[in-house]
Amino acid sequence: MMPFLDIRNIKKSYGGTVAVQDVNLTVGRGEFITFLGPSGSGKSTTLYVIAGFLDPTEGDVLLQGKSLLSVPSHKRNIGMVFQRYTLFPHLTVAENVAFPLRVRRMPAVDIQAKVAEMIRLARLEKVQDRLPSQLSGGQQQRVALARALVYNPPVLLMDEPLSALDKKLREEIQFEIKRIHQETGVTILYVTHDQEESLRLSDRIAVFSQGRIDQIGTSTELYQNPATQFVAGFVGNSDFLSCRIDRVDGHHAQIVLPNGAVVGGVRSHGSVKAGAAGTLMLRPERVRIRACTGEGSDTGMAVTVRDITFLGDNTHFSVETDWKQSMAIRVPFGRTGAEGLAVGGRARIDWVAEDAHVFDSVAQV
Amino acid sequence: MTSVSIVERGGGPPQRRRRRGGGFSYVLPALVLLLIVFVLPVLLLLLRSVTEPELGLQNYRELVESATYGRVFLNTFLVSSVVTAITVLVGFPIAWLLVILPKRWADLLFGIIILSMWTNLLARTYAWMVLLQRTGVINKTLIGLGIIDEPLTLVNNLVGVTIGMTYIMLPFIILPLVTTMRGIEPDLLRAAALCGAGRLDAFRRVLLPLSLPGIAAGGLMTFVMSLGYFVTPSLLGGTSNMMAAELIAQLIQSLLNWGMGGAAAFALLVLTLALYALQLRLFRRTQAGRA
Amino acid sequence: MLLDFHRLGGLKWVLVGIGLFVAAFLLLPILFTVALSFGSSQWLVFPPPSWTLRWYEELFADSRWIDSTLTSLQCAVLVTILSVSLGLLASFGLVRGSFPGREAIRAMFLMPMIMPVIVVAVALYAFFLRLGLGGTLFGFVLAHTVIALPLAITSICNALERFDKSIEDAAVLCGANPWEAKLRITLPAIREGLFGAAVFAFLTSWDEVVIAIFMASPTLQTLPVHIWGTLRQDLTPVVAAASTLLLLFTLALMLVAAWFRGRTK
Numbered sequence A: 001m002m003p004f005l006d007i008r009n010i011k012k013s014y015g016g017t018v019a020v021q022d023v024n025l026t027v028g029r030g031e032f033i034t035f036l037g038p039s040g041s042g043k044s045t046t047l048y049v050i051a052g053f054l055d056p057t058e059g060d061v062l063l064q065g066k067s068l069l070s071v072p073s074h075k076r077n078i079g080m081v082f083q084r085y086t087l088f089p090h091l092t093v094a095e096n097v098a099f100p101l102r103v104r105r106m107p108a109v110d111i112q113a114k115v116a117e118m119i120r121l122a123r124l125e126k127v128q129d130r131l132p133s134q135l136s137g138g139q140q141q142r143v144a145l146a147r148a149l150v151y152n153p154p155v156l157l158m159d160e161p162l163s164a165l166d167k168k169l170r171e172e173i174q175f176e177i178k179r180i181h182q183e184t185g186v187t188i189l190y191v192t193h194d195q196e197e198s199l200r201l202s203d204r205i206a207v208f209s210q211g212r213i214d215q216i217g218t219s220t221e222l223y224q225n226p227a228t229q230f231v232a233g234f235v236g237n238s239d240f241l242s243c244r245i246d247r248v249d250g251h252h253a254q255i256v257l258p259n260g261a262v263v264g265g266v267r268s269h270g271s272v273k274a275g276a277a278g279t280l281m282l283r284p285e286r287v288r289i290r291a292c293t294g295e296g297s298d299t300g301m302a303v304t305v306r307d308i309t310f311l312g313d314n315t316h317f318s319v320e321t322d323w324k325q326s327m328a329i330r331v332p333f334g335r336t337g338a339e340g341l342a343v344g345g346r347a348r349i350d351w352v353a354e355d356a357h358v359f360d361s362v363a364q365v
Numbered sequence B: 001m002t003s004v005s006i007v008e009r010g011g012g013p014p015q016r017r018r019r020r021g022g023g024f025s026y027v028l029p030a031l032v033l034l035l036i037v038f039v040l041p042v043l044l045l046l047l048r049s050v051t052e053p054e055l056g057l058q059n060y061r062e063l064v065e066s067a068t069y070g071r072v073f074l075n076t077f078l079v080s081s082v083v084t085a086i087t088v089l090v091g092f093p094i095a096w097l098l099v100i101l102p103k104r105w106a107d108l109l110f111g112i113i114i115l116s117m118w119t120n121l122l123a124r125t126y127a128w129m130v131l132l133q134r135t136g137v138i139n140k141t142l143i144g145l146g147i148i149d150e151p152l153t154l155v156n157n158l159v160g161v162t163i164g165m166t167y168i169m170l171p172f173i174i175l176p177l178v179t180t181m182r183g184i185e186p187d188l189l190r191a192a193a194l195c196g197a198g199r200l201d202a203f204r205r206v207l208l209p210l211s212l213p214g215i216a217a218g219g220l221m222t223f224v225m226s227l228g229y230f231v232t233p234s235l236l237g238g239t240s241n242m243m244a245a246e247l248i249a250q251l252i253q254s255l256l257n258w259g260m261g262g263a264a265a266f267a268l269l270v271l272t273l274a275l276y277a278l279q280l281r282l283f284r285r286t287q288a289g290r291a
Numbered sequence C: 001m002l003l004d005f006h007r008l009g010g011l012k013w014v015l016v017g018i019g020l021f022v023a024a025f026l027l028l029p030i031l032f033t034v035a036l037s038f039g040s041s042q043w044l045v046f047p048p049p050s051w052t053l054r055w056y057e058e059l060f061a062d063s064r065w066i067d068s069t070l071t072s073l074q075c076a077v078l079v080t081i082l083s084v085s086l087g088l089l090a091s092f093g094l095v096r097g098s099f100p101g102r103e104a105i106r107a108m109f110l111m112p113m114i115m116p117v118i119v120v121a122v123a124l125y126a127f128f129l130r131l132g133l134g135g136t137l138f139g140f141v142l143a144h145t146v147i148a149l150p151l152a153i154t155s156i157c158n159a160l161e162r163f164d165k166s167i168e169d170a171a172v173l174c175g176a177n178p179w180e181a182k183l184r185i186t187l188p189a190i191r192e193g194l195f196g197a198a199v200f201a202f203l204t205s206w207d208e209v210v211i212a213i214f215m216a217s218p219t220l221q222t223l224p225v226h227i228w229g230t231l232r233q234d235l236t237p238v239v240a241a242a243s244t245l246l247l248l249f250t251l252a253l254m255l256v257a258a259w260f261r262g263r264t265k
Helices: A043-051 A095-100 A108-121 A137-149 A167-184 A196-199 A219-226 A229-234 B024-051 B056-064 B067-100 B103-118 B121-131 B137-144 B158-182 B184-192 B199-227 B231-235 B246-256 B258-290 C010-037 C056-062 C061-097 C102-114 C117-131 C136-163 C164-172 C178-189 C193-209 C210-215 C225-235 C237-264
Strands: A007-013 A018-029 A033-035 A058-065 A079-081 A155-160 A186-191 A204-209 A214-215 A239-249 A252-256 A262-268 A277-282 A287-289 A303-309 A312-319 A327-332 A346-348 A357-358
Touching: A007 A043, A018 A043, A018 A214, A018 C061, A033 A043, A033 A196, A043 A058, A043 A155, A043 A204, A043 A357, A043 B103, A079 A137, A079 B184, A108 A137, A137 A167, A137 B137, A167 A196, A167 C056, A186 A196, A186 A229, A186 A262, A186 C164, A196 B024, A196 C193, A204 A219, A204 A229, A214 A229, A214 C225, A219 C193, A229 A239, A229 A277, A229 A357, A239 A262, A239 A357, A239 C178, A252 A277, A252 A303, A277 A312, A277 C237, A287 B056, A287 B137, A312 A346, B024 B056, B024 B258, B024 C010, B024 C102, B024 C210, B024 C225, B067 B103, B067 B158, B067 B199, B103 B158, B103 C010, B103 C056, B103 C237, B121 B137, B121 B158, B121 B184, B121 B231, B121 C010, B158 B184, B158 B199, B158 B231, B184 B199, B246 B258, B246 C117, B246 C210, B258 C117, C010 C237, C056 C237, C061 C193, C061 C225, C102 C136, C117 C136, C117 C210, C136 C193, C136 C210, C178 C193, C193 C237, C210 C225
Parallel strands: A033 A186, A033 A204, A079 A155, A155 A186, A262 A357
Antiparallel strands: A007 A018, A007 A058, A204 A214, A239 A252, A239 A277, A252 A262, A277 A357, A287 A346, A303 A312, A303 A346, A312 A327
């Protein structure tokens, strides 16, 4: 089946510097996809290519099988919400929403009806005659959303639309966006650097790093099975320990920690090679911790407790390995085994082999 | 836990209360100078306009009724309007270009504008006097190209004045316009494009309305400055087509008619201030609309 | 996207075309003058039949050119000192003070800038005639200071408003007395505004013609008055030579300004 939106091998470079490369992504109709990554990772560049603000150096963007590249922005029929609202300051809320229809030379009666519908959808009835400068940040972003959707674009692009809002308002609008997505069924590409936002909103997440997509998948896939160390660090919290790879066997590896401990059955990712340096990744909530009862007789690895913070539903332990790497461990409230631990004391940690991942050591981002 | 945290409300350091009447002594020296060397002389001139040759408004009556003076003010308005129109039409694309050009080229163009603005006014006017002569480069070039047969009279008339004044006023409209246009978010025009607006729609419905405050401010300033301009009209203009400032100078310097000169000066002054007040109101309105 | 240079399409070349035309319009008369100043033709034939330094020799041989330049320099320097110091004091009062009528006084300081120069010129002409100040350097300096002051005050006020007063307060808390704090902390912080004020004040006086024409006497003339007088008689190439030197001076000033901006940033 032909994909709805097909982003093929996009590359954009300026002179010698490459902003994005090898970006491949197929999007189904009605999907909500976030581009997640730190600033400068190429996610906005990709969005700008789709919007037609930038011409890619290589690659193609196809919407329902037709290339968009030769279509100028104003004929692409794509909706977009920008980071800083970008409402027309000289037009009222209703005029802003009517703008796309006016430039499409739609009859005035139809414009009025359509605008009223959008104003209702975005819940802007009370402020429709105000100028953008008289609105709060949240209201402005809702107007921007209404303006971007009023002409029923098949695709809606959102470029960090909530980064200028405070946390509470952000959550409120995230909820609105989800509701509007469900009501309109529009396909959304959403750029953000906030992992929580991407987990909350989207069907699938494309994680960008240094101009490439590291991994595309659902939030659970990314969390359970990160493809790169970068994804592991960016999606959810992680502990990283340096190690050396002893043996690779298909998708599993045996590694040696700096204290000489040999750990087998670790899931390996990327081009992990025997004999090379690697990085062991663990999720803080998958690590078990308990007090030392006596030297030598315990299983697991000995660590020193540096800090204990009670956070209500869980307790956060900061521990240090014998080779001075620090780790975070979260113990859910009510789980036994961690009683009796004290700051400065010794403890033992262990984990289920399947929960450990090893990556080839790349420069940490 | 029983510790009490104190949350500071409102944030920021407390505003130091200002002493009433504080700071006036700092202003005093400049104020005294201004009152003695500016306010007083202007008031005295105004006084002369209603006392010479005798007490009354006869000078102002003559100013309004006389066809000669009427023509001078008409000339002044005509030249100022044409200069304003040309500078707006040319200045707008230049300001636009300055905002979007890659930095190196924008800096170069800016440098040329500042250079022309800071070069001595008389030096610039001299250049035009020479260029526009009957035997000057412009006439010679036009004849050489076969566009005209006889040299055009480009100097000692309002054509020369208009060219010279356009040259001088152009920077004054470009600079405020650049400030206004820099304030326009480029994303607004990207948004307009994605909304479906082609170039013409984006220009007509977004770029132009948002540049309008700058056009109004710069245009009005050019108009007001042109109204009272003296140097260029006297050097490039003819004796038969005087402008207001020349009239005032002539009335006082050559004819020693202080009463009439004062009246004309005062008329120009009131006109200028009224236009500035208008500009200030327009500016406040657009500011209020944005704030 | 009308504000993306590279996405303007054909319109880009229209704008660039207008830009080139205007750059030429602004630059050519200046370059033309430079060329004429080295041209041998008394009658300003262009392109000049041959090149000469004759007009520069005539310029430097004529004591009226030298004297008027010195008068102008003297006057401009005095105006600069006077307007920057008065402007600095007034700006402190206007920005930090809270006396009644502060806004009105601030607006009043801008009046000489708004008003047509010809009105100021005739008003001062009459006034100075009565006081016997016409044709004196003191008269020139007073008159030019009045019209330079608005520019100086605007420039310094802007700088002072951008400066965070609590830094000065911090210096006082560190033990500096209020004057020391102003001198060591505030003045260096607003030096760009002070420099701008000085440049504007200098240029205002240096370039001013209208008031100067009314104030000048046959024995005391500024450079613009002398050029004016010469221009009214004939279009001698000596004026082109003088213009060229003035242009060099402007260029030097621009370089100093650029250097200063580069240093403070």
